[in-house]
Amino acid sequence: MAITTNLDNSSYGAKDIQVLEGLEAVRRRPGMYVGGTDIKALHHLVYEIVDNSIDEALAGYCDDISIEIHADSSVTVKDNGRGIPVDIHPEKKVSALQLVHTVLHAGGKFGHSSYKVSGGLHGVGASAVNALSEWFKVTVYQQGLMHSQEYRKGIPQGPVTVIGECDPNITGTVTTYKFDKEIFKDDIDYRFETLSQRFREMAFVTRKVKIRLMDERTNREATYYFDGGIISFVRYINRNRENLHTVFFVEKELEGISVETALQYTDAYAESVYSFANTINTIDGGTHMTGLRTALTRVINDYARRNQLIKENDPNFSGDDTREGLTAIVSVKVPDPQFESQTKVKLMNAEVQTVVQQVVTEGFAEFLEENPNAGKAIVTKCLTSARARDAARKARDLVIRKSALESMTLPGKLADCSSRDPLQSEIYIVEGDSAGGSAKQGRDRQFQAILPLRGKILNTERARLDKILSNEEIKSMISALGVGIGDNFDLSNLRYHRIIIMTDADVDGSHIRTLLLTFFFRYMQKIIENGNLYIAQPPLYLISYKNQKQYAYTEQEKEKIINDFGVSPDKVGLQRYKGLGEMNPEQLWDTTMNPENRTLLQVSIEDAAQADLTFDMLMGQAVPPRTRFIQTHALAVQNLDV
Secondary structure, three states: OOOOOOOOOOOOOHHHOOOOOOOHHHHHOOHHHHOOOOHHHHHHHHHHHHHHHHHHHHOOOOOEEEEEEOOOOOEEEEEOOOOOOOOEOOOOOOEHHHHHHHOOOOOOOOOOOOOOOOOOOOOOHHHHHHHOEEEEEEEEEEOOEEEEEEEEOOEEOOOOEEEEEOOOOOOEEEEEEEEOOOOOOOOOOOOHHHHHHHHHHHHHHOOOOEEEEEEOOOOEEEEEOOOOOHHHHHHHHOOOOOEOOOOEEEEEEEOOEEEEEEEEEEOOOOOEEEEEEOOEEOOOOEHHHHHHHHHHHHHHHHHHHHOOOOOOOOOOOOHHHHHOOEEEEEEEEOOOOOEOOOOOOOEOOHHHHHHHHHHHHHHHHHHHHHOHHHHHHHHHHHHHHHHHHHHHHHHHHHHHHOOHHHHOOOOOOOEOOOOOOOOOOEEEEEEHHHHHHHHHHHOOOOOEEEEEEOOOOOOHHHOOHHHHOOOHHHHHHHHHHOOOOHHHOOHHHOOOOEEEEEOOOOHHHHHHHHHHHHHHHHHOHHHHHOOOEEEEOOOOEEEEEOOEEEEEOOHHHHHHHHHHHOOOHHHOEEEEOOOHHHOOHHHHHHHHHOOOOOOEEEOOOOOHHHHHHHHHHHHOOOOHHHHHHHHHHHHHOOOOOO
């Protein structure tokens, strides 16, 4: 059968085939190497350089790493490892230092003579950072000499040269670079909190290695060092929770793979499990996570059966039952890790699952036998979870059976949009009937749906799924979104690709927003991870002078607008919006709902462990941590409604 086309292919020939030399491929397609050009990718540049220092620590040659963000947003990473080799490569006839920074897939981690395990195995990290930097400088301390080389946009500005002498006992590598604003075009910069959280995790999973972060821009500093490793990590996560037993820890090397696991059950309802491969936080899990979960379910069921803690005719606990209230860290060191991508978010090695499963099964079974009180407490927790989950299953099925409109029992029912294309549709979750009425009148009916909530939804941090599904507001959200919940959650059924939380700019509005965020984080986290959740930013003030009217979204913006008017503050009209209901439909559309004018904050999870801690502290059972937080930050509060 012949295939015909009307397209003129005569212009397509060998001349159209491009060959990108050197690091040009990285600059043309940064997303393939660092995940994009957003702030997440910007932070990834730092991680790639620090990962190299961590690899030296894993090899036993480094115990001190420092990261400094300078006033001009350049970054210096310094370690006391062996230093990158500077001698001439026998085949390429250039310094090894230049080779690893200018040639993709050049590095010392493909074999195992220098590194048994490492986070960076692709030989891409250092060269990719160099390619995406306006300038890049590396200095190596070896054998009493300081060797240095500089680059511009990945291109060496000269050979590796000796720039001075040093103490022969001093070794290590110092890398300083500044990201290229031609690549990272948005007005973005490093966030101290994001970096410090990442380095805290690195310190937890790399025992007895000091990691220090300094920020010249804000004069902030943080130092991390943990003797206890991941045991300390578990205790850190659970510091505001009631623990059911001491921390279980097992460490063993099997088939060349080193496994460390620490876990503890608490009175919480959510699971807090984090995985690391060669110290890299694999946020999407992988085979080591699967091995851990499989082992726990099997061991707990075997222990419960053997000790007659569950009835003979009762079914086994499910994986969900055995993970309620679980806090666990699994960290593996793998000689040849296979990640899903260069950003290393998921471990793919099939053999790791078997090894982790075996190590955890043997260790945890022994722990339960030696600690019968812990075993009984864990099984009791699982029994309660199983009963609640069965009740939740019935409640969930009831919710699913009902149509969206049938389950909407609120006076302000879902006002759906005309479009049936999820990519084009968005839903506003609105506080109260008053704001809901204005939003319904002001919206664009073609693509904007409105779901008003009456009052404050249930605090899902302190309730199991069966109780959660009895809450009318939550049932309304589940029905409206279409994704289900629990075992039946399916992101592909999401009816709106923008879910926008719109609450009043007061204390109650902040509380409702936090309750909603807690629900999404605990039970629909994939919606956040997929970038579907947003927070609307209504204006705080309407400022008027003569025939001019402007909206201000912050205190700083208010001051600027008044200054731009060129009159004293008492000459302008100032209206403070404490609630969305104070705006008429036209004002709400102009300021908060019109895609051309509105400001939306996209909700993301930069550090799952820290987010877990924050929700636990703000919304959990323990009162003292929340009291300490309030006392610490009380003086910084502005515009408090009293």
